[in-house]
Every structure is written in C-alpha cells, then in structure tokens.
Amino acid sequence: MDITAKITPFWNRIPSFFLYGLRPNALILAGILFAASYVFGGPLINLVYYVVIIKYASEALQHTVQGDLSPPALSAEVINENFELPFKLFIVYLCYFYALSHLLGTVPSLLAIPLLIVAILLLPAVVISLVVTEEIGHALNPLNWIKIAFSIGWPYLIMFLFLMLFGLIKTEVFSTLITRIPVNFVMPFWLAVDAYFMFVMFHLMGYVTMQYHEELGGEAPEVLIDDTQHEDEYASPRLQRFIEEGNTTAAIGEISSMIQDNPQDLELRRRMYVFLMSNGENERLQRFAPHYFGMLTEQKRYEDAATVYHDSHERGDAFIPETTSHYLAIMQVLRRRRMGKQAVLLAQGFHKRFPNDPRTPEVYLEMAKILSEDLQRDELAKNTLAFLLKGFPDDVLIPEVKQFLGILSNLTNAAPAN
Numbered sequence: 001m002d003i004t005a006k007i008t009p010f011w012n013r014i015p016s017f018f019l020y021g022l023r024p025n026a027l028i029l030a031g032i033l034f035a036a037s038y039v040f041g042g043p044l045i046n047l048v049y050y051v052v053i054i055k056y057a058s059e060a061l062q063h064t065v066q067g068d069l070s071p072p073a074l075s076a077e078v079i080n081e082n083f084e085l086p087f088k089l090f091i092v093y094l095c096y097f098y099a100l101s102h103l104l105g106t107v108p109s110l111l112a113i114p115l116l117i118v119a120i121l122l123l124p125a126v127v128i129s130l131v132v133t134e135e136i137g138h139a140l141n142p143l144n145w146i147k148i149a150f151s152i153g154w155p156y157l158i159m160f161l162f163l164m165l166f167g168l169i170k171t172e173v174f175s176t177l178i179t180r181i182p183v184n185f186v187m188p189f190w191l192a193v194d195a196y197f198m199f200v201m202f203h204l205m206g207y208v209t210m211q212y213h214e215e216l217g218g219e220a221p222e223v224l225i226d227d228t229q230h231e232d233e234y235a236s237p238r239l240q241r242f243i244e245e246g247n248t249t250a251a252i253g254e255i256s257s258m259i260q261d262n263p264q265d266l267e268l269r270r271r272m273y274v275f276l277m278s279n280g281e282n283e284r285l286q287r288f289a290p291h292y293f294g295m296l297t298e299q300k301r302y303e304d305a306a307t308v309y310h311d312s313h314e315r316g317d318a319f320i321p322e323t324t325s326h327y328l329a330i331m332q333v334l335r336r337r338r339m340g341k342q343a344v345l346l347a348q349g350f351h352k353r354f355p356n357d358p359r360t361p362e363v364y365l366e367m368a369k370i371l372s373e374d375l376q377r378d379e380l381a382k383n384t385l386a387f388l389l390k391g392f393p394d395d396v397l398i399p400e401v402k403q404f405l406g407i408l409s410n411l412t413n414a415a416p417a418n
Contacts, residue, residue: 008279010207011158012246016069016280020060020203021196023282024316026071029056030195037188046187053195054086057202061131064206065213069280071199073314085134092130092139096123121160125149128205151215152208159208163201170197248279266295273308282315290319297326306333313342321346324359331366340374343367351391361388361395365404372408382408 010017020026033049059072100119104112125148130139138144149156174193181189209216239258242251255272262268269292276285289312296305309330312318321327327347334343347367351360364384372381385405389398 008243008246008248010155010204010211013207013279014162017162017200017204017207020069020071020280021199023071025074026056026060026196026199029074030192030199033195034188034192037191038185041184041187046191049191050194051083051086053191053198054089055083056195057198058085058089058131060199061128061202061206061209064203065132065209067210067278068311068314069203069207069278070282070315071203073316085131088134088136088139089127089130092126092136095140096126121157122146122149124156124160124163124205127202128209131202131206132209148216151217152212153215155208155212159204162204166197166201166204170194248281251275252281252284266299266301269295270304277311282317285312285315286317289317290321293319293321294323297321297323297330300329302326302329302333306330306337309346310334310337310339310342313345318345320353324350324354324357324363327359327363328366331363331370335366335370335374338374340370343370344375351387358395361392361397361401364388365397365401368401368404372404378408378411 021030029052033052037046037049056072063070063072096119100116104115107115122145125145126139128148129141129144130136133139152159170193174190177189178186239251239254242248242254252272252275255268255275259265259268259272272288273285273292275281276288289308293305293308293312296302296308305326309318309321321330327350331343331346334340334346344367347363350363351357354360365388368381368384371377371384382405385401385408388395388401389405392398395401
C-alpha cells in the first residue's frame with residue numbers, strides 16, 4: 001500500500017472541510033477580526049484585516065499540504081512573519097486578470113466565453129502554484145497551471161465545483177443576513193464570514209494538493225513518510241479497504257483491534273497516531289496523544305515524543321506529562337528545534353505540579369538558559385535562578401545556578417554603559 005492510498009479521498013471528507021473553519025484557531029481569528037473591525041473599522045484598516053485573512057488561509061494551505069489537517073496555531077510566527085505571501089498573491093491576481101482582460105479584447109467574440117471559462121477553472125491552480133512555491137514567476141507561468149489541473153485530472157473539476165459551492169454559500173449567507181443586522185455590524189460580519197470560507201477553501205486546495213502529491217511531482221507529507229517502513233509486517237486488507245472507501249471510523253477500529261492484540265507494540269500506536277493526524281481526528285488525538293507520548297518517553301524516544309508534544313501544542317491540546325524524569329530531555333529536543341517558547345511553556349509551573357520534586361533544579365536551570373540565551377528574557381531567567389537559590393540551596397546544581405546568575409547580573413549592570 002503506497003502513501004497516497006493512505007490518504008482519504010477529499011470527496012469523502014466534505015463535512016470535515018466545513019468544520020475546518022469552526023475549529024478553535026480559525027474561529028478565534030475570525031472572531032478577533034470581527035471585533036477589531038467593529039472597534040477599529042474603516043476602509044484602509046479593513047484592507048489590512050483582509051490581508052491577515054489571506055495570510056492565515058495561505059498558511060492553512062501550506063500546513064495541509066504537509067499533512068497537518070488542523071488550522072495553524074495563532075503564534076507570532078504565523079501572524080507576524082512572511083507577510084509578503086498575500087501581497088505576492090495580490091500581484092499574481094492583478095497580472096492574471098490584466099492579461100485575461102487584454103486577451104479577451106483581442107480574440108474573436110466566439111472564443112471569448114470559452115476562454116473566460118477556462119481562465120476561471122484555472123484560478124485554483126494559480127493559487128496552489130503560488131502558495132506552495134511562494135514564487136511569483138512560477139505562479140505566472142500558464143504551463144504550471146495546466147500541469148496542476150491535468151495532473152490531478154477529473155478530481156480537479158470536483159474540487160473546483162466545491163470551491164464554487166463554498167463561494168455561493170458565502171454569498172447566500174451574507175445576502176440573507178445583511179438586512180437583519182445593524183449597519184455598523186455589516187463590515188465586521190462580512191470579514192468574519194469571508195475569513196471562514198477563505199480558510200475552508202484554501203484548506204480544500206491544500207488537501208487536494210496533498211492527496212495528489214505524486215502526480216504533481218511533490219514530496220510525500222512528512223507525517224506519512226515513515227508509514228511505509230512496516231507494510232509487510234502490518235498489512236491488513238480490511239484496513240486498506242476502509243481507507244480507500246474513506247471509512248475513517250472503521251479504519252480506526254481496525255487499527256485499535258491490532259493494538260489490542262499487540263498492546264506493547266509501539267509501531268502500531270505510531271500508525272494510529274499518523275492516521276489520526278492525517279485525517280484531522282482532533283478529538284481522538286486529544287485522548288490518544290498523551291498515552292502515546294508516555295510510551296515514547298518510557299522507551300526514551302524523545303525526538304518522537306517531542307514531535308507529539310509539539311503537534312498537540314499546535315492544535316491547542318497541550319497536555320502535562322505525568323513523569324517528571326522526561327521533562328529535561330523533551331525540553332532539550334524542543335530547544336534544538338528552535339522551539340524555545342514551547343519548552344518554556346512545558347516547564348512553567350513544574351514546582352507547583354510536582355512539589356519538592358528533586359528534578360526541579362535541572363528543569364528550571366534549563367528553562368533559565370532558554371529564557372536568556374534563546375528568548376532574550378534575562379529578567380525572567382534571573383527570577384527563575386533566584387527561585388532555585390531560595391528553594392533548593394543544597395542542590396548539586398546550585399554552583400552552576402550561582403555562576404549563571406552572576407553572568408546575567410553583570411550583563412544587566414553593564415547594559416546602561418553600552
């Protein structure tokens with residue numbers, strides 16, 4: 001069974017696409033845009049909000065292509081970085097419609113309507129080509145649009161029809177409710193509705209790109225790559241049939257039965273985790289991830305455990321590891337991956353969750369290093385070190401704590417002179 005066969009066909013997941021815009025991160029952003037537009041409205045300000053919508057929708061498409069079916073986290077990286085992408089999309093649209101209008105004015109009238117239909121059909125391919133590559137030149141090449149459409153084949157037309165359906169529903173929702181809401185709520189309401197459907201539509205385009213990554217010449221989603229390593233050992237015709245039919249519930253039941261027969265087999269649990277991730281089964285992931293994380297840490301597979309913790313944090317389902325002996329190792333993996341903020345969040349409140357635990361000094365010393373060296377939060381680092389000096393004066397790490405605190409204090413004292 002190849003990787004593509006493990007991806008549920010998008011036409012079997014239509015309800016999931018409607019629900020995508022109602023998941024926490026996407027819904028929270030739509031609510032924030034509604035409130036911001038109501039309080040700080042105006043043509044130019046609302047244009048900025050629309051740029052935010054396009055930016056987040058583009059991030060959603062990129063995340064989906066990589067196999068992450070949850071809306072992107074509302075992090076500083078997602079909100080504040082790579083804002084050139086929506087502007088690139090605007091430039092591509094302007095060039096596309098300018099060239100189209102010029103072409104329509106030069107061709108015979110009998111060809112104008114078919115040309116216009118083809119141009120509209122290719123719009124999703126234009127969006128996909130830009131957001132996936134982030135290259136304007138690639139997105140403006142008609143050969144790339146045609147390649148995307150023909151490589152996907154007839155499912156591209158199904159995707160286009162659903163995109164049109166989403167657009168029609170959006171227009172109908174707004175036109176139905178516009179006369180029933182106060183005038184000062186019209187623009188905020190429009191932004192929120194447009195955000196919801198934009199997120200849904202870009203998620204759909206990303207999912208189709210992921211499903212047909214082989215035909216498009218792209219790489220397999222990272223979350224599914226390792227799933228081909230044990231196919232012979234865990235081959236299940238029933239499971240393959242359920243996946244091909246898009247019967248997610250039955251597929252999960254089949255994997256669960258395999259786990260019950262082999263309760264200590266970590267590979268089967270990894271396959272369950274991959275399947276839940278690739279199908280956006282967030283509620284089941286919320287229950288499954290902590291147990292899978294625990295088994296990974298017991299076997300000292302800290303890289304995989306850190307990935308599970310990171311994925312859960314991105315979904316807004318961050319959990320608290322129950323075994324204190326693994327905190328430091330997970331924090332160090334997250335730090336190596338430049339995820340210092342997540343490492344700090346993991347450690348915060350450790351002494352309250354586990355009073356008088358002998359590992360508190362090593363966890364908090366690592367947190368202080370991350371705060372100072374990675375996040376440039378020296379004052380918080382000094383407060384953390386001071387807490388250790390007061391609470392654990394006899395610990396073996398106290399000499400290192402004192403040395404680090406002295407360095408930070410000297411840097412602070414020298415700062416005004418610079």
